[in-house]
Amino acid sequence: xxxxxxxxxxxxxxxxxxxxxxxxxxxxxxxxxxxxxxxxxxxxxxxxxxxxxxxxxxxxxxxxxxxxxxxxxxxxxxxxxxxxxxxxxxxxxxxxxxxxxxxxxxxxxxxxxxxxxxxxxxxxxxxxxxxxxxxxxxxxxxxxxxxxxxxxxxxxxxxxxxxxxxxxxxxxxxxxxxxxxxxxxxxxxxxxxxxxxxxxxxxxxxxxxxxxxxxxxxxxxxxxxxxxxxxx
Amino acid sequence: xxxxxxxxxxxxxxxxxxxxxxxxxxxxxxxxxxxxxxxxxxxxxxxxxxxxxxxxxxxxxxxxxxxxxxxxxxxxxxxxxxxxxxxxxxxxxxxxxxxxxxxxxxxxxxxxxxxxxxxxxxxxxxxxxxxxxxxxxxxxxxxxxxxxxxxxxxxxxxxxxxxxxxxxxxxxxxxxxxxxxxxxxxxxxxxxxxxxxxxxxxxxxxxxxxxxxxxxxxxxxxxxxxxxxxxx
DNA sequence: ACCTGAACACCGTTCAAGT
DNA sequence: ACCTGAACACCGTTCAAGT
Numbered sequence: 096x097x098x099x100x101x102x103x104x105x106x107x108x109x110x111x112x113x114x115x116x117x118x119x120x121x122x123x124x125x126x127x128x129x130x131x132x133x134x135x136x137x138x139x140x141x142x143x144x145x146x147x148x149x150x151x152x153x154x155x156x157x158x159x160x161x162x163x164x165x166x167x168x169x170x171x172x173x174x175x176x177x178x179x180x181x182x183x184x185x186x187x188x189x190x191x192x193x194x195x196x197x198x199x200x201x202x203x204x205x206x207x208x209x210x211x212x213x214x215x216x217x218x219x220x221x222x223x224x225x226x227x228x229x230x231x232x233x234x235x236x237x238x239x240x241x242x243x244x245x246x247x248x249x250x251x252x253x254x255x256x257x258x259x260x261x262x263x264x265x266x267x268x269x270x271x272x273x274x275x276x277x278x279x280x281x282x283x284x285x286x287x288x289x290x291x292x293x294x295x296x297x298x299x300x301x302x303x304x305x306x307x308x309x310x311x312x313x314x315x316x317x318x319x320x321x322x323x324x325x326x327x
Numbered sequence: 328x329x330x331x332x333x334x335x336x337x338x339x340x341x342x343x344x345x346x347x348x349x350x351x352x353x354x355x356x357x358x359x360x361x362x363x364x365x366x367x368x369x370x371x372x373x374x375x376x377x378x379x380x381x382x383x384x385x386x387x388x389x390x391x392x393x394x395x396x397x398x399x400x401x402x403x404x405x406x407x408x409x410x411x412x413x414x415x416x417x418x419x420x421x422x423x424x425x426x427x428x429x430x431x432x433x434x435x436x437x438x439x440x441x442x443x444x445x446x447x448x449x450x451x452x453x454x455x456x457x458x459x460x461x462x463x464x465x466x467x468x469x470x471x472x473x474x475x476x477x478x479x480x481x482x483x484x485x486x487x488x489x490x491x492x493x494x495x496x497x498x499x500x501x502x503x504x505x506x507x508x509x510x511x512x513x514x515x516x517x518x519x520x521x522x523x524x525x526x527x528x529x530x531x532x533x534x535x536x537x538x539x540x541x542x543x544x545x546x547x548x549x550x551x552x553x554x555x556x557x558x559x
Numbered sequence: 560a561c562c563t564g565a566a567c568a569c570c571g572t573t574c575a576a577g578t
Numbered sequence: 579a580c581c582t583g584a585a586c587a588c589c590g591t592t593c594a595a596g597t
Contacts, residue, residue, distance in 0.1 A: 109580065129527030133571065143582045145573075150580095154571065160516070171531070205479075206436065207503035208486040214512070214520050233538075238519070240539030247437075247479020249435035254440040273441035280446070287453030288446050294553035304464075307472030307543075314546035341561065365590065377592075382561095386590065413574045 110140065112150050112160070119161045123199045129317055130159065131199075159210055162203035166212040168221055169193040179226040180312055186219050186306045187245055191301060201253025205246055217242050225244040229315060241311055248304050271296060332393060342372065344382050345497065351393045355431045359492055363431075364558070391442055391491035398444040402451055403427040411458040418451050419477055419540045426481040431483025435449060439477055449474050457488055473543055482537050503528060 118139050122130045133144040133154070140147070150155045192203045201264040204212055221238040229237050259269035276284075277292035350371050354362045365376040365386070372379070383389045401424075422500045435552040436444055453470040486505050491501035509524035510515075 132569095134569095140420070143584095144461060145583065146572085146581050148572070202437070204487075205434070205482040206486050208483050208490060209502075209508070214364040214509070214517065217523075218517050218520045221523060223345065225519065232526075234519070235523045236535045236538040237542070238523065239535055240542055242539060243479035243483060243539060244476045246482065247475035247477070249424070250478065250482050251440050251475060254438050257438075270441075276441070285450050287457065287466075288450045291449075291453060291467045291470065298467060303468045303471055307470040307475060310469070310472055310543055310546035310550070311539075312546070313549050314542035314544070317404070317545050317549045318542070323557075364588095366588095375565095377564070377589085378562050380591070 108309075110142065110146060110150055114140065115157070115243060116149055116160050116164050119157055120164065123161060124197060127157075127257060128199050128202065132162075138206065155206070158203050159207040159212065163202050163210075163212045165193055165197050165200050165217075166190075166204070166215050170215045179223040182226075183220060183223045183241070183312065184305065184308055186216070186223070187241070188301070188305065190245055190249065191252075191304050194252050195300075198253045198256035201246075201249035201251075202257075207251050211243065213246070213315060216245065224228070224315075227315065228317075235320070237315060241270060241308070244307055248307070252300065328438065337436050342374065342378060342382060346372065347379060347382055347389070348392050348396050351389055352429070355393060356429060359489060360390075360431050360434065363393075370383065376387045387438070388433040388434050390431075394432050394439065395442075395447075397425055397432050398422075398436070398447050402447045411455040414458075415452060415455045415473070415544065416537065416540055418448070418455070419473070420544065422477050422481065422531070423446060423484075425534050426484050427532075430488035433478075433481035433483075434489075437482050445478070446460045447472065448477065456547075459547065461550075465550070469547060473540070476539055476543060480539070484532065 115136070118136055119131055120137065124241075125217065126135075131154070133147060137144045137147060145301065149155075151160070158197075169189050170186070173188060174182060176182045176185070207213065217238055220241050221234060224234055224237055224241075249293055255266055255269060259266045264272070274292045274296040275297065277288050280289050282289060335558055347368070351363055354364075354371065358367075359385055363386070365379060369376045369379060379389075383392070401421050404421065406414060406421060407533070408414045408417070426436075439445065449470055452473050453466060455464055456469055456473075485503060486499055491498045494501065496504070506524045506528040509520050509527065512521050514521055
């Protein structure tokens, strides 16, 4: 109160990292990775490009921060936790959906290995692996395999959206084009891919993603390390 | 023969796509993704930047072509094929090693979804899944899961190298830094990651990669679709 | 048919100068 | 402490003009 007068119009609304990240997410959501530009960003924040550098140190840091905002939100949301397996499935699906909604997160995740965003995912999955009874020596390899799969699918999803956007198609049109290209491959060299092209056309990304997770969960179970399949 | 005289010094060494791809690979190998530049490339090929556009249509096409050259070489090399499982392991390891040697391939693969390079991998893996007796309806989802895992690990590897290069460390030094960062995380929020930080320091990427492949192979087996585990 | 190289329309980043 | 905005050192891509 006593200080009200002393702070002479000191603009209370000085730029904050949170504002910058929020504006970046908007730009990324509507323009993809190419949409995030220091000039577009500074225009949206009504400043100059240099101002942003007072708060963040590089574009790649900014991208990681934006990615982390999404991942943090996603990994802290409540999730079906009736069993460790169900929890892992739900966590994986939550990441899948987040990347589906913000495709740029898929590539940003891959580009910040070992950083906060991936650690959030690793941690939550790892805790469930413990609850599943995975042996201590295998914890890292197992968690890391699940994480790599999630990042791999996420990266593919991001790339699909990016490709589709660049050619002005929507995603399912793009997958249709891939499917027809595959069905025209040489039958002697690419029998499997040709055959599977049909399945690609009618498939559901989300279902296939989950099938992969289930595959890995079955593999974990049959490794013989599981002692309890329900935690709490 | 009769035409020898008519072609008056027509420079036989006109630029070929193969030359361009070969030069691109050299640049990528020694400078990473940032090392591939139309100016650097045209200097190395002793022409102007515009000349390259006569043969290729964009930088992203060029990157995919370079990536495909590596993948084609890798997937056509002979491989231990005593059983379908052994073949899948060997194929996966071959990709792992190729990406280890050319880290930029890891990110290039992800950025060209459904294109030739990934199709080569998909095809060879898919053929082995048939030999394993995977049911037709599950062929696509299974092959796609394995592919995503391989791409995921590859992308992480590429990112690790990229990160390490940017900070002037070698890769194992970089992993050490990640490990110490992890061991300093908050014990209440990140118990799993903290604990696993030790394992990260002494781990072997290749071994962990293979553990993930084996996990998925076990999952495929226990799915009940396998009828024969040796093909020829 | 193939190449040249200047020019265009951008980038991320820096930094003196301001308040 | 925080912001401004011009300037720097690059990019990928195009295109008239050459051979």
